[in-house]
Amino acid sequence: DQQVKQNSPSLSVQEGRISILNCDYTNSMFDYFLWYKKYPAEGPTFLISISSIKDKNEDGRFTVFLNKSAKHLSLHIVPSQPGDSAVYFCAASAHWAGGTSYGKLTFGQGTILTVHP
């Protein structure tokens, strides 16, 4: 049961243009969403996050949008740079009152972003 899905295995973009990475989730208990970037032979690096009480969060060139009714989020990178080429993972966590799942992340399969000079 894939609770977080990234349906595009890869994305190719020209330098300077916008990159849009998409993510869908099925678990309505998820209330915190994160994007991680991963280079080969390294661990994932945190990029940006958004709480379910917001619909947009911006940090420099990176903006994450959340559509709760559609259970969909997206990461926009503007302008894209060759150094952004990496695997991008969407992740989600659920606030479980009284439970022990705080901070446990459920990841999507990842999208390989290639930014061409």
Added chain:
Amino acid sequence: DTGVSQNPRHKITKRGQNVTFRCDPISEHNRLYWYRQTLGQGPEFLTYFQNEAQLEKSRLLSDRFSAERPKGSFSTLEIQRTEQGDSAMYLCASSQGIGARTEAFFGQGTRLTVV
């Protein structure tokens, strides 16, 4: 302290052998997680510690897997009687907080190859 540290970076072992990995989290972080990542997939949750207490274990964590975090500092993940299906990248992450809305910081991982 520059981040989460994992050792070794790479481990090749023969099927049936035991292996142990170590993770040193960011020093002030009270939470520690282990994940496993196979080719073409995202990381999958294995287990979670809050300080020294192991509070959750995934069903992916068979009886051959055991994790500890003595004194709430570093953690070890041991795999007994390794199988070829155990070949994967094992990732450790840590975070600070008491709620769900906190980002986890990952180490560089230990790549295990079982031959």
